[in-house]
Amino acid sequence: MQTLKKRADFLRAAKGVRRVEGAVTLETCKTPDGAAPGGAPRVGFTASRKIGNAVARNRAKRRLRAAASQLLPLLGRGGHDYVLVARASTGTRAFDALLADVTAALKAAHRQLDRMAGEAI
RNA sequence: UCAGAUGGCCGGGUGACCGCGGGCAGCAAUGUUCGAGGAAAGUCCGGGCUCCACGGAAAUACGGUGCCGGUUAACGGCCGGCGGGGGCGACCCCAGGGAAAGCGCCACAGAAAUGACACCGCCUAAGACCCUAAAGGUCCGGCAAGGUUGAAAUGGUGCGGUAAGAGCGCACCGCGUCUUUGGCAACAAAGGCGGCACGGCAAGCCCCACCGGGAGCAAGACCAAAUAGGGACGGCAGGUUGCGUUUUCCGCGUAGCCGUCCGGGUCGGUCGCGUGAGGUGUGUGGCGACACAUAUCCCAGAGGAAUGGUCAUCACCGCGCAAGCGGUACAGAACCCGGCUUACAGGCCAUCUGACACU
Numbered sequence: 210m211q212t213l214k215k216r217a218d219f220l221r222a223a224k225g226v227r228r229v230e231g232a233v234t235l236e237t238c239k240t241p242d243g244a245a246p247g248g249a250p251r252v253g254f255t256a257s258r259k260i261g262n263a264v265a266r267n268r269a270k271r272r273l274r275a276a277a278s279q280l281l282p283l284l285g286r287g288g289h290d291y292v293l294v295a296r297a298s299t300g301t302r303a304f305d306a307l308l309a310d311v312t313a314a315l316k317a318a319h320r321q322l323d324r325m326a327g328e329a330i
Numbered sequence: 331u332c333a334g335a336u337g338g339c340c341g342g343g344u345g346a347c348c349g350c351g352g353g354c355a356g357c358a359a360u361g362u363u364c365g366a367g368g369a370a371a372g373u374c375c376g377g378g379c380u381c382c383a384c385g386g387a388a389a390u391a392c393g394g395u396g397c398c399g400g401u402u403a404a405c406g407g408c409c410g411g412c413g414g415g416g417g418c419g420a421c422c423c424c425a426g427g428g429a430a431a432g433c434g435c436c437a438c439a440g441a442a443a444u445g446a447c448a449c450c451g452c453c454u455a456a457g458a459c460c461c462u463a464a465a466g467g468u469c470c471g472g473c474a475a476g477g478u479u480g481a482a483a484u485g486g487u488g489c490g491g492u493a494a495g496a497g498c499g500c501a502c503c504g505c506g507u508c509u510u511u512g513g514c515a516a517c518a519a520a521g522g523c524g525g526c527a528c529g530g531c532a533a534g535c536c537c538c539a540c541c542g543g544g545a546g547c548a549a550g551a552c553c554a555a556a557u558a559g560g561g562a563c564g565g566c567a568g569g570u571u572g573c574g575u576u577u578u579c580c581g582c583g584u585a586g587c588c589g590u591c592c593g594g595g596u597c598g599g600u601c602g603c604g605u606g607a608g609g610u611g612u613g614u615g616g617c618g619a620c621a622c623a624u625a626u627c628c629c630a631g632a633g634g635a636a637u638g639g640u641c642a643u644c645a646c647c648g649c650g651c652a653a654g655c656g657g658u659a660c661a662g663a664a665c666c667c668g669g670c671u672u673a674c675a676g677g678c679c680a681u682c683u684g685a686c687a688c689u
Contacts, residue, residue, distance in 0.1 A: 266662095
């Protein structure tokens with residue numbers, strides 16, 4: 210799975226669809242043409258200083274990465290960028306609950322994307 | 331046993347499955363091995379390394395350091411001493427050069443704050459006057475003991491002395507100064523001399539001694555799409571046109587397009603990047619910091635940034651009769667090293683001090 214590395218990719222995702230669910234915030238948008246050969250979903254992780262010190266931020270990103278590696282191959286849509294933003298409770302929430310949060314956020318974001326696509330047509 | 335002082339150490343362990351980053355082997359699949367800290371933190375000092383600047387050296391300015399000796403690559407670190415202060419003690423604390431080079435400041439209170447001073451007080455001996463004596467009073471005066479203020483008041487205590495007092499005299503203590511002795515030194519001790527002359531602040535300026543060129547791995551080096559502009563060479567087109575040569579003619583110069591190369595350096599990539607003032611053990615020297623010798627080990631190197639998820643079991647702590655449940659600090663390397671400072675659940679070890687008890 211390809212990870213996002215450019216600041217511009219994160220900014221583009223932040224302007225797209227945003228869902229807050231439990232201990233995570235999900236931001237997503239379409240991958241720009243040509244950026245991801247093969248059409249696999251791309252993913253990025255963010256933890257701001259509001260989360261805590263460096264140890265807390267690292268831990269939050271690791272748990273999000275673990276969750277994404279389980280869920281995105283099943284639920285992710287090709288040709289989309291996903292950004293998982295850590296929240297204050299990301300480091301301490303039970304992992305089952307964290308998985309449920311990410312799943313719910315993905316499904317809700319997909320519904321919103323479909324609705325926007327329908328309006329566009 | 332209790333209370334305390336100092337120095338040091340640990341910072342959850344083991345196993346299973348699915349994953350992550352680097353090295354090595356391999357065409358690959360894959361295999362194998364290594365993978366955060368005592369502070370990785372704050373970025374406060376000192377160095378290595380890199381680039382820039384610069385005749386050498388010194389001075390001025392600015393900044394830093396500040397008892398003495400040692401240690402170190404170096405330091406504002408560390409070690410050992412000295413001085414001052416605190417504690418019954420083990421031990422702890424100190425921004426600890428110079429105030430007779432100079433300037434400045436010393437609020438409030440107080441009589442007086444440095445050219446020290448006289449508010450309340452103390453005295454009436456000598457001299458003059460009143461009172462014809464005595465006693466007393468007035469003047470001229472003397473004094474700074476006692477009181478009051480303050481962070482600080484021109485040595486302190488005692489005895490003598492005096493009208494009252496005063497280093498006025500003496501003893502001891504303090505201070506200053508000289509000499510001797512001990513010590514590498516800071517300094518200490520002893521003796522002589524001086525009747526006291528010399529208030530505090532240098533963390534206000536300043537003086538003295540010593541140290542310091544600047545910027546930092548986003549340093550710096552290399553490879554190199556694109557693009558702007560430049561250069562060289564070749565080809566095509568052209569003597570029609572524009573511009574310059576004051577005007578006309580002639581002539582000359584210049585302006586176009588394409589390709590290759592040079593140069594340039596952006597996105598990106600590679601290096602810098604971990605064998606080092608390295609760790610560990612042993613020995614020797616030293617009170618110690620540390621040094622030397624020797625053996626042995628290779629121990630993170632990412633670049634949106636690697637350690638996560640699930641489970642079992644053990645250890646410790648809390649709650650609970652129990653089954654069990656919950657918790658396990660502070661905190662994440664980013665060029666490297668030596669320090670300092672700050673944070674830290676819980677636990678361990680060694681040495682020493684005081685008190686009590688027992689032998």
